[in-house]
Amino acid sequence: QVQLVESGxxxxxxxxxxxxxxxxxxxxxxxxxxAWFRQAPGKEREFVGAISGRGGNTKYADSVKxxxxxxxxxxxxxxxxxxxxxxxxxxAVYYCAGGSTVxxxxxxxxxxxxxxxxxxxxxx
Numbered sequence: 099q100v101q102l103v104e105s106g107x108x109x110x111x112x113x114x115x116x117x118x119x120x121x122x123x124x125x126x127x128x129x130x131x132x133a134w135f136r137q138a139p140g141k142e143r144e145f146v147g148a149i150s151g152r153g154g155n156t157k158y159a160d161s162v163k164x165x166x167x168x169x170x171x172x173x174x175x176x177x178x179x180x181x182x183x184x185x186x187x188x189x190a191v192y193y194c195a196g197g198s199t200v201x202x203x204x205x206x207x208x209x210x211x212x213x214x215x216x217x218x219x220x221x222x
Contacts, residue, residue: 100124100211102194107216115182118216120194122175128152131197132170132177133209136190136218143206146192147179151200159204162188184220191215 106118118134133148147158147168156168167180177194196211197203 100196102196102211102213104192104194104213104216107192107218109219109221110184112184112186112220112222114184114220115180116184116218118179118181118192118194118218120177120179120213122177122196122211127175127196127211128172129200131199131202131208132168133195133197133203134168134177134179134192135195135206135209136188136192137215138187138190141190143193145204145206148197148202148204149177150202151197155202157202157204181218184218186220186222189218189220191217 101123103121129151134146137143149156149168153170165183170177193215194213195209198210
């Protein structure tokens with residue numbers, strides 16, 4: 099069974115930080131791009147950040163650029179999302195996604211394995 103399991107979500111105050119983790123099992127995602135997406139209530143799922151197969155290249159949505167950082171531990175099939183300076187609009191369920199290509203991409207269609215999500219709540 100191929101699985102991605104997210105953890106690290108929770109409640110944080112405006113301006114605070116959280117670090118999300120994604121663990122892969124059932125197959126290795128080394129050499130494949132990984133990404134984080136999020137979905138707020140009543141909204142479409144949106145791209146947050148992506149990282150290339152070996153971790154050498156990253157892309158971010160404009161809304162999180164300079165605040166969020168995606169990284170990966172290729173050997174252990176782990177992906178992380180460090181979120182700083184959190185805003186109320188960052189509140190959402192965050193999903194880890196495993197890609198079908200080595201190329202860093204923002205295209206949701208190129209990610210074929212999804213976790214169940216972890217909730218991030220930002221309080222004022």
